[in-house]
Amino acid sequence: MATESEKTLIDSVPTGLFIGGQWRDSSDGATIKVEDPATGEVLTEVADATVADGTAALDAAVAAQADWAATPPRDRGEILRRAFEAITARADDFAMLMTLEMGKPLAESRGEVTYGAEFFRWFSEEAVRIHGRWSTAPNGATRLMTMKQPVGPTLMITPWNFPLAMGTRKIGPALAAGCTMVVKPASQTPLTMLALADLLTECGVPAGVLNVITTHRTGDVMEPLIRDPRLRKLTFTGSTPVGKALVEQSAEQLLRVSMELGGNAPFLVFGDADVDKAVEGAMLAKMRNIGEACTAANRFLVHESVVEEFSRKFADRMAKLTVGRGTEDGVTVGPLIDDKARAKVTELVDEAREKGATVLVGGSATGDRGYFFEPTVLADVPTDARLFREEIFGPVAPISTFSTDDEAIAKANDTEYGLVAYAFTESLSRVIRVSEALEFGMVGINQGIVSNPSAPFGGVKHSGFGREGGFEGIEEYLETKYVGIAP
Numbered sequence: 080m081a082t083e084s085e086k087t088l089i090d091s092v093p094t095g096l097f098i099g100g101q102w103r104d105s106s107d108g109a110t111i112k113v114e115d116p117a118t119g120e121v122l123t124e125v126a127d128a129t130v131a132d133g134t135a136a137l138d139a140a141v142a143a144q145a146d147w148a149a150t151p152p153r154d155r156g157e158i159l160r161r162a163f164e165a166i167t168a169r170a171d172d173f174a175m176l177m178t179l180e181m182g183k184p185l186a187e188s189r190g191e192v193t194y195g196a197e198f199f200r201w202f203s204e205e206a207v208r209i210h211g212r213w214s215t216a217p218n219g220a221t222r223l224m225t226m227k228q229p230v231g232p233t234l235m236i237t238p239w240n241f242p243l244a245m246g247t248r249k250i251g252p253a254l255a256a257g258c259t260m261v262v263k264p265a266s267q268t269p270l271t272m273l274a275l276a277d278l279l280t281e282c283g284v285p286a287g288v289l290n291v292i293t294t295h296r297t298g299d300v301m302e303p304l305i306r307d308p309r310l311r312k313l314t315f316t317g318s319t320p321v322g323k324a325l326v327e328q329s330a331e332q333l334l335r336v337s338m339e340l341g342g343n344a345p346f347l348v349f350g351d352a353d354v355d356k357a358v359e360g361a362m363l364a365k366m367r368n369i370g371e372a373c374t375a376a377n378r379f380l381v382h383e384s385v386v387e388e389f390s391r392k393f394a395d396r397m398a399k400l401t402v403g404r405g406t407e408d409g410v411t412v413g414p415l416i417d418d419k420a421r422a423k424v425t426e427l428v429d430e431a432r433e434k435g436a437t438v439l440v441g442g443s444a445t446g447d448r449g450y451f452f453e454p455t456v457l458a459d460v461p462t463d464a465r466l467f468r469e470e471i472f473g474p475v476a477p478i479s480t481f482s483t484d485d486e487a488i489a490k491a492n493d494t495e496y497g498l499v500a501y502a503f504t505e506s507l508s509r510v511i512r513v514s515e516a517l518e519f520g521m522v523g524i525n526q527g528i529v530s531n532p533s534a535p536f537g538g539v540k541h542s543g544f545g546r547e548g549g550f551e552g553i554e555e556y557l558e559t560k561y562v563g564i565a566p
């Protein structure tokens with residue numbers, strides 16, 4: 080059961096739709112239940128937007144666009160800076176909300192608050208550095224001026240696994256660039272985004288610039304917006320199948336689109352690696368967010384000369400983790416998001432065992448309520464196991480071996496995904512060769528986390544396109560206009 084202080088916090092979060100600066104119920108009064116994945120208990124209910132509510136949110140974003148684009152960049156940046164400070168001041172509340180609706184341990188939620196808030200600080204600084212250029216045509220006849228302008232009203236669809244950061248990573252650059260927006264958080268974790276909308280309003284975001292709608296009728300409400308000619312951009316973070324369907328819908332009006340989709344990250348440990356450092360990196364790359372991250376190491380490929388040592392030390396570390404409700408002291412692994420996610424992880428592990436994998440630790444669902452799964456390490460996993468081909472999205476680490484660098488690279492690239500890869504080696508020349516050969520948008524060398532608000536996050540192949548964060552992040556929300564001037 081939620082404690083009194085947890086209930087008080089949940090009750091402080093608005094549960095309506097935020098449209099044109101007003102909180103309102105769904106037009107047909109329907110609601111969505113929000114569950115605590117550690118207990119299965121309903122925490123609260125939020126509004127379930129209809130198609131008409133979706134249109135109203137876009138109406139508001141369209142109406143606010145011209146004024147917001149004309150707001151001085153410094154003012155837009157100052158709002159973001161205030162929001163960074165306000166989130167940081169309320170870090171404990173945001174962390175608790177995320178842990179309650181998503182399940183991760185409180186320490187990890189605090190980490191996400193720091194990471195998520197940082198996008199606002201970074202883009203508060205970028206708002207005043209939007210530049211065009213001026214040059215003379217090579218034949219001297221005309222002058223070439225380019226200017227950057229906001230793309231315009233944007234639809235943002237975010238997933239449940241990072242309820243704050245996946246929003247701030249889009250909202251930050253959009254506000255900095257001068258775009259208005261409709262945000263649709265995941266139905267399973269709407270509370271963090273609703274609390275954020277409240278905070279952004281307090282920090283000065285004008286009515287209509289940011290609109291947030293929660294809905295269970297997701298496809299029905301999103302599709303008309305994507306096909307609405309007033310919408311100018313779609314940015315989506317979520318699964319690859321949904322991303323592909325949205326790209327198809329957006330083709331009708333050739334929308335600007337950014338897609339942050341699924342991953343199947345290889346984690347390479349070469350024979351010259353510092354094995355202890357690799358185990359440390361493996362814990363982060365695998366267990367951050369309970370393994371429910373697009374960046375989660377999905378395939379451990381270890382040189383045969385170090386596989387025994389790496390596997391033993393990694394399994395020992397995994398065995399020491401404590402599974403439980405993320406609010407409890409000492410808990411390091413929370414529940415999976417729902418029963419469906421847990422059933423899928425169970426199915427993948429069972430299939431690998433049938434194909435000959437050995438369980439070094441864990442291997443089963445656990446707990447008498449909630450959706451817990453044991454931290455698991457599997458050795459001798461054949462590379463045709465589903466675990467190696469599909470996103471696991473849980474605390475399961477499958478290990479396989481390689482004997483040459485070429486084999487390691489070939490196995491790492493043998494996936495339709497291309498978000499992130501990790502490699503551990505002490506050789507500089509191998510770092511260069513491997514970084515160049517890996518077909519991924521990001522590579523972590525001797526480190527198990529690459530996410531950083533000041534770096535361009537994003538993938539290739541079926542992991543999508545577009546970059547979030549870094550100098551590149553704001554470009555996703557800007558158009559380049561060229562003006563030719565005869566002197």
Ligand code: NAP
Nearest residue numbers: 237238239264265266297298301317318321339340341373
């Ligand atoms: P999902 O099922 O694709 O859902 C993501 C969002 O899309 C949710 O808001 C969901 O709404 C919405 N959605 C679902 N069906 C839709 C439709 N037909 N039309 C429009 N919107 C629709 O993914 P998820 O399970 O929440 O998130 C996990 C996935 O996200 C994983 O594949 C993970 O790798 C990926 N991810 C990628 C990144 C990255 O940066 N590359 C970061 C984080 C996560 P409802 O909740 O209402 O269904």
